[in-house]
C-alpha cells in the first residue's frame with residue numbers, strides 16, 4: 345500500500361529481536377538476527393531436523409516494518425480486469441473450499457553471503473527457508489468469484505505494509521497461469537494457527553515451488569493487469585540472468601528475467617563443527633521446486649566419493665525431505681558435503697551460479713567437521729578495529745534501521761557508493777561534501 349506515514353524513527357531493538365525460541369517440535373534453536381527492524385531472522389543449520397518447521401524457527405524476511413492489521417476491518421480487494429470488482433472479508437474468504445498444502449518457502453536471496461564477489465542485500469547463509477503446512481483457499485476460486493476478463497495476464501499483489509521514506513512500495517505481480525494453478529493458495533493459517541504478524545497476518549500468497557518474493561504477505565489487493573507490473577520490485581529487483589555469466593561480470597538489464605522456481609538443495613544439520621570419533625549420524629533436509637527430491641548423496645571427503653543417504657518419511661510435492669547417513673568417522677578434519685537431485689534430473693552444482701543480486705544459491709554445502717576426542721577451543725578472529733564513525737553515518741544511515749544492515753555486508757567502495765545512492769534516493773540525507781568520508785568509513789568498517 346502507498347506510504348501514508350514516514351518510518352524515520354528507529355524502532356526499539358528489544359521489541360523486534362526474537363529471544364530464545366520455545367515450544368518448537370524439536371529442540372528450539374536461537375534464530376540469527378540479520379536485522380531487528382525491518383525484521384530479518386534466519387534459522388541456524390541446527391534447525392534443519394524437522395520436516396515441518398515450527399513457526400518459531402521459521403525465517404522472517406521483511407522489506408518494511410511489520411504492519412498492524414485489524415482482522416475485523418481487513419478486506420481483500422479484487423479489481424482491474426474483472427467482471428465484478430469485489431471486497432472480501434476473512435469470513436467471505438473462509439466460505440470458499442478450504443485447502444491444505446505442505447510447502448517450502450525459501451527466500452530468493454537464501455545463501456547470498458556465499459557468493460564471491462559479494463553483493464549488497466540481506467546476507468543469508470542457509471536458513472532463510474522453512475517448510476510449513478499452509479491452510480487457505482485456492483487463488484483461482486477467488487478469481488472465479490470476480491470473473492477474470494479476457495486480456496488479463498498478470499495479478500498485481502499488494503500488502504498492508506507501507507514503504508519507508510521514498511522507497512518504492514513492495515508490490516509484485518504474478519502471471520495468471522501461476523495464479524490459476526490448483527496449488528496456488530491464499531493462506532490464513534500456518535501450521536494450524538492463524539498467520540503471525542511477521543508471516544503476513546491475516547492473509548498471504550502461497551506460490552509453491554517459487555521463491556518467497558511471490559508469496560506476498562498482509563495481502564490487501566489483487567489487481568488484474570494485461571501485462572507484468574512495471575514497478576521497482578518487478579523490473580529492477582528479483583531478476584537474474586537467464587544464462588551463465590562469469591562471477592562479477594556486468595549484466596545488461598535486458599538479459600535479466602524474473603526469479604520464479606527455487607532450486608534443488610540440501611542442508612546438513614548434524615554433526616556440528618566438532619564430533620567425537622566413531623559412529624556419527626549425518627542428518628538434514630533436502631527440498632526442490634515442483635519436482636520431487638529423488639536422492640541425496642553425502643561425501644565425507646570433500647566430494648571425492650559419494651554415498652546415498654536414506655530418505656525418511658513420505659515425499660510431499662513441495663515439502664522438505666529428511667535424510668540421514670551413518671558415518672564412521674576417524675580422527676582428523678573432514679569436509680562433509682550433501683548434494684540433492686530431483687525427479688527432473690537437476691542436481692546441486694559444486695560451484696554456485698553467480699548472479700548480480702545473489703539469488704537462488706544452491707551449490708552443494710561443504711561443512712568442515714573436526715573429529716577429535718576432545719573439543720579444542722576455536723580460535724576467534726580478532727575484531728576489526730573500527731575507524732570512528734562520521735556524524736553523517738549516525739544521522740543519515742541509522743535513522744531508518746540500525747547497523748545490522750551494514751554489518752552483514754562485505755562490499756567494495758564502488759558497491760558502497762551505489763548503496764549510498766540507493767539509500768539517498770529513499771530519503772537518507774547525505775550532503776555532497778560528507779559523501780567521501782562516509783564511503784571511507786563504510787568501506788573500512790564493512791568492506792571485504
Ligand code: HEC
Nearest residue numbers: 406407464465508509740741744749750764767770771772
Ligand atoms: C529512508 C529510510 C532509510 C535510510 C535513511 C537508510 N536506509 Fe538503508 N535501507 C532502508 C530499508 C527500508 C532497507 C531494507 C530494504 C529491503 O529489505 O529490501 C534498507 C537496506 C539497507 C541495506 C541492505 C541492502 C539493501 O540494499 O537492501 C544497506 C546496506 C543499507 N540499507 C545501508 C544504508 C546506508 C549506508 C544508509 C545511509 C547512507 C542507509 N541505509 C539509510 C531504508 C533506509
